[in-house]
Amino acid sequence: AQTVTQSQPEMSVQEAETVTLSCTYDTSESDYYLFWYKQPPSRQMILVIRQEAYKQQNATENRFSVNFQKAAKSFSLKISDSQLGDAAMYFCAYREGAQKLVFGQGTRLTINP
Amino acid sequence: NAGVMQNPRHLVRRRGQEARLRCSPMKGHSHVYWYRQLPEEGLKFMVYLQKENIIDESGMPKERFSAEFPKEGPSILRIQQVVRGDSAAYFCASSPLGANVLTFGAGSRLTVL
Numbered sequence: 456a457q458t459v460t461q462s463q464p465e466m467s468v469q470e471a472e473t474v475t476l477s478c479t480y481d482t483s484e485s486d487y488y489l490f491w492y493k494q495p496p497s498r499q500m501i502l503v504i505r506q507e508a509y510k511q512q513n514a515t516e517n518r519f520s521v522n523f524q525k526a527a528k529s530f531s532l533k534i535s536d537s538q539l540g541d542a543a544m545y546f547c548a549y550r551e552g553a554q555k556l557v558f559g560q561g562t563r564l565t566i567n568p
Numbered sequence: 569n570a571g572v573m574q575n576p577r578h579l580v581r582r583r584g585q586e587a588r589l590r591c592s593p594m595k596g597h598s599h600v601y602w603y604r605q606l607p608e609e610g611l612k613f614m615v616y617l618q619k620e621n622i623i624d625e626s627g628m629p630k631e632r633f634s635a636e637f638p639k640e641g642p643s644i645l646r647i648q649q650v651v652r653g654d655s656a657a658y659f660c661a662s663s664p665l666g667a668n669v670l671t672f673g674a675g676s677r678l679t680v681l
Contacts, residue, residue: 498675550668555627557613560610561609
């Protein structure tokens with residue numbers, strides 16, 4: 456079965472600085488999707504960014520970008536110019552089959568003012 | 569577009585009672601997914617449904633749990649004879665046919681006393 460591992464239970468960063476959250480996954484598939492979701496204290500799951508495995512170019516959404524290393528099965532999230540509103544749990548997810556998502560354990564990100 | 573609507577947001581049950589959680593997908597979405605989040609963990613897939621059909625229930629416990637998505641009305645996740653270990657946040661997500669991204673609801677938090 457596919458697995459997703461987030462090795463950093465907690466991370467903190469100073470406001471306006473850059474932070475990178477790590478994610479690795481295990482799969483034998485060649486075509487798949489990867490996602491980062493944000494879960495603030497409201498518990499709402501919010502899609503941050505997604506990456507198609509067949510695309511070599513790293514996805515970018517404003518201050519959020521990924522470093523997708525397919526051979527290494529690594530999918531890290533970089534948050535630039537961190538803002539207080541970025542504080543949340545961040546979950547990496549792999550799409551398995553027809554829309555079934557496999558989530559990592561999460562990384563709690565704290566932003567220090 | 570109201571998004572994915574889940575209710576109740578909070579539900580308290582005593583051991584042995586039944587819990588019913590409802591999910592109305594986004595307008596135009598024909599696929600519904602249920603996930604469970606235990607404290608301090610990522611979301612775990614439970615079941616994937618289309619209207620009147622269960623497509624994948626591989627993550628659903630074999631006993632006491634059932635799900636339906638009738639032709640009319642919301643999807644229902646039903647937990648019979650709840651136990652303390654059922655205490656968790658239950659998230660519903662929906663998507664249209666062929667979409668790559670799920671839209672999540674705000675979750676229903678079940679507490680079993």
